[in-house]
Amino acid sequence: MTGTLWGLGVGPGDPELVTVKALRILRAAPVVAFLAPEEGRSFARGIVASELAPAKIEIAIRVPMERARHPAQSVYDEAAREIAGHLAAGRDVALLCQGDPFFYGSFIQIFERLGASHPTRIVPGITSLTACAAAARLPLVSRETTLTALPATLPEAALMRRLKQAEAAAVLKLGRNFAKARRVLERLHRAEGAIYVEHASLGSERVLALAEVDPAEVPYFAMILVPAAEEKRR
Amino acid sequence: MTGTLWGLGVGPGDPELVTVKALRILRAAPVVAFLAPEEGRSFARGIVASELAPAKIEIAIRVPMERARHPAQSVYDEAAREIAGHLAAGRDVALLCQGDPFFYGSFIQIFERLGASHPTRIVPGITSLTACAAAARLPLVSRETTLTALPATLPEAALMRRLKQAEAAAVLKLGRNFAKARRVLERLHRAEGAIYVEHASLGSERVLALAEVDPAEVPYFAMILVPAAEEKRR
DSSP states (O other), X not given: OOOOEEEEEOBSSOGXXXXXXXXXXXXXXXXEEEEEOSSSOOHHHHHTGGGOOTXXXXXXXXXXXXXOSSOOHHHHHHHHHHHHHHHHTTOOEEEEESBOTTBSOTHHXXXXXXXXXXXXXXXXXXXXXXXXXXXXXXOOBXXXXXXXEEETTSOXXXXXXXXXXXXXXXXEOOGGGHHXXXXXXXXXXXXXXXXXXXXXXXXXXXXXXXXXXXXXXXOXXXXXXXXXXXXXXX | OOOOEEEEEOBSSOGGGXXXXXXXXXXXXXXXXXXXXXXXXXXXXXHTGGGOXXXXXXXXXXXXXXXXXSOOHHHHHHHXXXXXXXXXXXXXXXXXXXXXXXXXXXXXXXXHHXXXXXXXXXXXXXXXXXXXXXXXXXXXXOTTOOEEEEETTSOHHHHHHHHHHOSEEEEEOOGXXXXXXXXXXXXXXXXXXXXXXXXXXXXXXXXXXXXXXXXXXXXXXXXXXXXXXXXXXX
């Protein structure tokens, strides 16, 4: 019997924003895997740390997350081989995913390597998108409005073009790209109604107007929510 | 002491896709409110029905959901008044929201009426967006790709324009608008890689290629996921 690979969404950070299903799968899985920085703790593992019995096998997938845009593929290759070994031995593997596995998740890297050849199931998680909207008390999108999510890592011209076309928008992956994103929103006259959120759902959560943000202090896991023009008018 | 209005995301339908936090708030709230059709059962209430003790006060907000695009505002006015009465009496009110309260949620109607004048907190929920991607085993969006969510209720020309600009996309609120959405995707040569999902996370869940779908049988709560062109190439 081959084991199943589970892509487990564990939400934005608050341990209470994990679903009942993710907890059930996690408790039953003999092996857990998670992304982690080259040195230091895994954010995803930290969310469910109290659920991890000592007997579980743990696989830390250590990738250079913030510095390289496209972390070394060999790290994912090696992790996929290790996970495949457990699956072949009949052990289920729960891969913990901050937020949702398929919404800008590094799980996609593993899924691309194992999804076609191994039993794989996905448990959706609370995304940073809705967690930030909840924190900001800002309705994301309603009625016939469209919502566009886009990463601030895009080149400035692409960011400008995409945001110009967008109604409601969410700009993700800020970090050192914050100043660029704010500049683009100012040029489009959409900075005023926009809201900055960092560490949504955690004790360190902050919600600020764009003008209040110090670009030097913006973490990677921060977001700008841009209301649709029609929302602003109301 | 004024009560707090909670916008509680209860996810896409599977009772296990509710968060630990939503369950805690729900169990503690003396009053629950929920959207319901003019006649018949509330989908959101059904998700957490096993958690509803008989002693709870229940408010059914009965709106003509599928027939009218903009359901009578007076229904929301009346519901807001009833909820405000409980809040003034010091009772917390948990408003159950299918999916997420701020992602195309009817909760926004109540939030617009009470959010500025009453203590209001939001608990994000699993959206239909990530639940459909999990069901379809289709990575929604990764790396530097943008994702656009848009409702199929838009006029055909607007749908065409928005989808032409979009990379990865999700077309929501299908129902009788399915044929229009499929026609637009065919004209844009993006129908082939797209996936149709209905009743994601429920026992009645179905995942189909667009060509297999009978437009006469498409429910309102169904979605088309359109991978980005770069995803298709892989």
